[in-house]
Structures are given as C-alpha cells and as structure tokens.
Amino acid sequence: MSDVIYKTDDLIASDIDTYLQTHQHKSLLRFITCGSVDDGKSTLIGRLLYDSKMIFEDQLASLEADSKKMGTQGQDIDFALLVDGLAAEREQGITIDVAYRFFATEKRKFIVADTPGHEQYTRNMVTGASTADLAVILIDARKGVLVQTRRHSYLAHLIGIRNIVLAVNKMDLIDYDQAQYDAIVADYTAFARSIGITEFTAMPISGFKGDNITTLSPNMPWYMGKPLIEHLETVELDVTAAQGQPFRMAVQWVNRPNLDFRGFSGQIATGTLKSGDAIRVLPSGKTSTISRIVTQDGDLAEAVAGQSVTLCFADEVDCSRGDVISIADNPPQVANQFEATVVWMADEPMIPGRAYWLKLGTQLVSATVQAPKYQVNVNTMEHLAAKTFDLNAIGVAEIATDKPIVFEPYADNHALGGFILIDKITNGTVAAGMLNFSLRRAQNVHWQTVDITRDMHANLKNQKPAVLWFTGLSGSGKSTIANLVEKKLHHMNRHTFLLDGDNVRHGLNKDLGFAEADRIENIRRVGEVAKLMTEAGLIVITAFISPFRAEREMVRAMVPDGEFIEIFVDTPLADAEARDVKGLYKKARSGQLKNFTGIDSPYEAPANPEIRIDTTTMTPDAAADLIVERLLG
Amino acid sequence: MTRTLTHLERLEAESIQIMREVVAEAERPVMLYSVGKDSAVMLHLAKKAFFPSPPPFPLLHVDTTWKFKAMYDLREKAARDAGMELLVYQNPEAIARGINPFDHGSLHTDMWKTEGLKQALDKYGFDVAFGGARRDEEKSRAKERIFSFRSAAHGWNPKAQRPELWNLYNAKKAKGESIRVFPISNWTELDIWQYIHLENIEIVPLYFSAPRPTYEWEGGLFMADDIDRVEKVLGRKLDVIERSIRFRTLGCFPLTGAVESDAKTLPEVIQEMLLTTTSERQGRVIDHDQAASMEKKKAEGYF
16 A cells, blocks of 8 residues: 555654645545446445545454455455445345445545446436546456446446546456456447547556555556556546536525625536626526625635535626526526436336426426437447336436526536426436437427406406316216306306316317326316416316326416315215216226226325315215305305 | 635535525424534534524434533533524433433433434424434445435335435425435545634534543443432442543443543644544444444434
C-alpha cells in the first residue's frame, strides 16, 4: 500500500492542523461498480476500503470470523463479506440492492454505489448510476465480454455517465497474460463503439491480489496506464463540468420570514450566477435581476453549480416552487409533450394512458405515457415491439403532461431532463425516465383564449356545473338511478346531460374494446367530454362501470375542485349477477365474454366516494332523491 | 471560471437540498434531536437551509431519562439559539415500569427509544422525521434510502424501498404512513468532525477529554454521571476512579463506553479518531446483541 495515496499517519501524529488544512479541500467523486455475481465486485470494493484503512480492528475481527464461517476464499479474508449488508443477501450470497460505501485518499473522497449484477435488478443499477460521475465495469478475465457486460455498459451510457473504466479483473487467474487482456479490450472496444461509447479507460487488475489497485503491479510491466486509484483521483467531475453550462436553478422553497425579505431557495443545477445578473423565471418568462445571493455565511458575489443558495430579485416577480430560474438570454424550453426513454421499476406493468405523477426537478405534474414506440433488449440492444413496459424494461415512449413543464433534453442537462413517475394510488416510484425532446405538435398548438367564460355560461343557466359520476359493477343499477336523477333535475329546470356507457360506445368510442388500455381511453374521452360540458355550464351525469380508481381520479383532476361528485352504486357481485339484466354475466361465466368486470377483470371500489348508494337497502327512487338533495342542498 | 467544490461543500449542499424538499412537501415535519455530534451537524445544516428564516419545524428529543447531564444542558441551549421549539418525549410506560439499561438489557432500547419514538410521532402527528443516521455507521444502514418509508405501524421493509434517482425524492404517502429522512446519509464520521471543526459548531463537552469519575462494568469503562442512581439500580457500591476520558458517541450513560484519552481539542479528537483502530459504534452495546441486530431493530421501528 502506498502511504502517498492514503492518509499519512506520520503527518496526522505530528501536525494535525496542517493535515486538517489540506484535507478540508478534497473534492468528491461518486462512482458505481457494475459486474456480474462472480466478477469480484464486492471483493474489489472490500479491497479499496481495506487499503484505505476504512476498516477498523473490530470490523476486521468480525470479518475474519465471518470469512471462516461463510467465506468463499478458503483461509483468506473474503472482502466481499464486508460489503454484503442485509441478512437475506448474506444467505443468498448475492447483492440485491444498492449499497453506498465511503473511502478517501489524499486527494479525494469517494462514494461508491455497489450495484447488483443480477439480471432482475436493472432498476438498482440505474438508481446507483443516476448519481455517479464514473462507472467501473468489471469483467472476469477468464470469461471476457459477456451479455452482462453489454447490459451494464448500455445502462451506464444511457444514464449519461461520461467516464467509463473497463476493469479486467482476476488477472491473477490468467497468469497476467497480456494477449488475453488485449483481446478482451479489442472485443469491448468494438461493442462500445456500436452503442455510442466513444471513450473509456481499460485496465488489468486483480481485486483479490491487489494488482494495479493502488500501485502499478510488478506482475504486469506491460501495462502503461495508471493504477485504478490514481485514475479515480484525477478524472474530471461532472459538477465541475456543469459550471460551464447556462445558469438554471429549480425553486424548492420560497423563503419569506417577514414582509421585507423574499428569497427563492434551491440548488444550482448548472452554470454560475453573479449578483446583478439578468434572470428569467419559467414557465412565466418574467424577467428581473439578481439583487442578492444569500447564505447564512454572508451574501455571495458569485455562486456555482452544485451549491444550495437563496436568491433575491430586484423586482417583485411571481415565483414559486416548481418554477425554474434561468439566465435571461438563454432560457430552457417549456412543453407538454415529449419523447422519453423510460426505465420501468415496478412489479405492475405500465398502463398506457393511465395518469401518473411526474416529478422533474421540483415540478410535480400529472402525466400519461403512451404505448411504447419500442422496448430495448438490454442484452442485444435490439428494438422490440411492446404493448407495455414490465419490471426492468427499458424503452422509448411519448409522454404528455397536464400542464407545460420547464425542461431540457437529458443529454444536455440531467437536472431538467431526468424524471420519476409515481403511481397515484400506491404512491410507489414506478419508473425513471429521461426526456429526449419535445414533440413539435405540442409547440405549435396554442390555447385560444375565449371571451365567454365557464362562469358566464353557468350564470346564464342559473346553476353550478357538476359531474355526477356513477361507478359500480355491471347491473348494479347505475343507469337506472342516473336516469331518475336526470328526470328529477329536469323537472326542477336544471340543464343536464346524461352520458351513458353503452350509448357512448356506439358512437364516440366505437373504436375501443375492453382491454385495460381501451377502458382507460374510454374513460379519458368521457372525462374530456364531461369537462367540456361543465364548461358550457351543464350538470353532467355519467354512468360507466369505470372500474379503475386511477382513471376516476384522473377525471376528478380535470374539473375544478368540488365539481366532481363520485357516486358509488354499491351492489354485491352476487346480487348484480343474479339480476343479469343484459345476460352479460352468463356470457362471461361461460367464457364467451372476456375482461368482464367482477369476473376476470378487477373492480376497484372508491375509497372515499362523495355519495355511496347501498342498493340492498335503498330503492332507486330514494337513491335519486338523496343524490339530488346532496347536489342542490 | 470554474471552481471545484470541496467534498464538504458538496455534502452540505446535498443535505440542504434534502431538508428543503421535505419542508416543501411534508405536512408536519420534525427533526429528531439526540444532542450528539450528528444532531449538532443536522441542526447547523437546518439553520443554513432556511436562513434567514428559523428552521420551520420543531426539534424532538425522545428521552430515556438516562442521558448524560451535559447533554440535557446543551439540549435547551441549542434549541433556544436556533429559535426552535423543543419537544421532549418520555414513554410513560417505561417511566412507570422503571425501565433501565441494567435490569432490562435490550428492552431498555425497545421501550424508551423504539416505542418512545413511535408514540411521540403518533402523539404529535408528525409525518416526516429527520434523523441523523449515516450510511457508514453500520452495514444495513449502507443500503437504506435517504427517504425511508414506514408503515402506519412504523415498520421498515428493506425489500419494498422506493428507488431513489438523481436528487428526486418521492415524498408521496398514504394517511398514517410516515417517512424518516436522513439528510446526512452520505457523510462519514470524519466528514462530521471536519465540518464541526470548520464551522465551529458547539458540541457536548463530553466529546473532549477531561478528568471524570469513572467505573467499570461488564468489561467496559463508564462515566459515573449519576452514580447514586446507578448504584441504586445495581444494588451495590461501585469503585469510582477519576480518569482522563472522552466519548466517541453519546447515548445513555450506562450504555455508552468511554475511552481513555488526552484529546482535549477538536484537532486532537480528529487526530485520535484517524489513528484509532476501532469503529465508532463499538462503544455502543446495541449492535453486538446478535448478528444483523441493527437490521432487526430497524424492521421493528428503531430509528
């Protein structure tokens, strides 16, 4: 081990103040290690920690005990046991999640994301790679470039890692043979070019024996490059490179302690900013100049990418969480339709047309993903036709947001191009994505302002518009009650319109079937029609099974707060099936009718409907009276 | 002109970004405050994140009644200096049953800390709690997310963690669920000490060596902080000897082992830490109970 690279005990012992002075100015490199189960990844990380003295005696003692008990290296220390954290993983012998490790040399501090090589855990590698400046791709020298090597390289490149190290490991097991090493590097070079990786650094190492880790190995005098650690200490950091781009900062929080101070807090994504710079707030486009860059340590004359600051403007300009502050003359784009690369991370597949939350920077909007243009086979890089994205699928699809967002292509700016999708019901993070570009059709279709507003339409009719949304199983009595409600409202001189599920499918939606994606599109269209009708001032009554909670919530979000009234017509399946007015249950049971709600397709009952009608205790007429009373009361 | 940020500047900026995300998205956040050095750094970062406003959440100390006296002293002062409300919670059942670290072993941690924390969060209806855990402390913590989700019963499921990409944190949750957020996840023990030194942050004097009354118990060296109480519980007199000691971590005084040391200043403490050969948590009894013990405790709701 080289004392020049790692902390020098002599200096610490003799002059701690000088040591601290030097060490407060280290930079920070984050990297990931990718490799398959047997490529020796955990061993390499264990070696880095061990060589940098990040392992204490008590940890070493328990490591030695563990190595004897369950190690795979005979009497030697099994470094892999240092980094395999969770009990379940220890038993399985594979790493199954992202673990973060820390070590430091004289020049840099390092954070290593240890990401799993197992095929089913693509999402973990993408997670670990998203914050990395550099990727170390491990290859077992005995095996050469494998399917996994290609996958790891593709993912690292996809997530935008510019610095790639190809570490050909276990050189000790091929007698440090240069010819075999050269062949592997040539093989990898050809592959790397084919997926767009133009530059990488190859090195022959042994994590187990320590060759070319901290010092150049006497076993491989033919190797002309740097040892791994030295390379990691000297590569350029992304955060430094980001300072050369135009200034952008997403507003996290408005700081308003009193009437005299209004500041906008955030972390600078790219660029540098000086007091007095002209800025623009997006999406509004309003401009001002920077009057102060505030921190607790005093105002700054200049701030750079990576810093968390609070900005004050010279003028009173509207600005809140989700807005992006940009340099005035070179702002990012604003759009609502995009092509994106999506990495699906949930067990439940993506449902085209369903609304998910999309979080990009500090912007949170509702978004729908269209059916994939294609899925990528991450082993062969082939484009495959796909109807959806399953767990760990990667592909390209169009995304539409419910309002315009400030963005830049991911390739230009990770902070304004990378996003996550969140399931609106489970709240899980179901996907990560990267915006490739906006679609021109969104840029060219503008909103036309109209003079007669929705309030004017409603006032003329002397009523408050609403959507009475009936949901329930087929045969529960939705249409019957909805009809009665409309009749009663009509007698009271209310302007209404009833949209019935069956009737709409004869016209507007006659191109749609009953598969999940079609059912979602069916409801989306009905929602849009209902929305237009409320804008015309009408009370809209709809009767659709509308089995999925997410789509009912999507329609709720389309209209102003309080105008969507969800009415759950609650009938036990057995009762609805016993009635079977249209004979549909019989057909479904006999297999003639597929995707029938309640039989072979789920019904998700509302959690908190505005009105619940229990048809086992209430007549249709009483139910209609209750609904009218609740609407007008 | 580019300027390379130092590792401490990057860590500070990241922690501040995390704290602001929580305040923007949580309904009722709280900062868990244990009066230790990590808590001191957390509080300092919170002041920076929201300056010139005071941090817009209270501090919560889940107390065991067995902390060092010097910790109780600093607790009040730190909250006052930051202009923040300080909430102190003690599990009433643990008080009633007289739970202590001598007679009750791991039940002491379970009742005062694990149960106490759950009760306090439920009592005040906090939906997000900042904690000062770091990934370098212990193997199972190395895999914990920065935003860590807890069920309504406060359980942690390592298999159901949400993927965390870039600096995008998903703070959505169902009613009753809560989130533990760890803004200093990526700091190491050395980073903490360097930052305290650089930023001149006030910490409990027990971290610095001084002549203090000590006793030995079950092979460890402990400070006689409230010797009458300890002797009452143990039912016997202890040999109290004055030694030059300090602490590498601070918890309950009968559970936190002291080290003999001459490090009287921060640089000397850092010097000792860098030259030392045992890990920080070794002085704590909790991790040694059983293999993977921290992981088990976390699944049960310990922070």
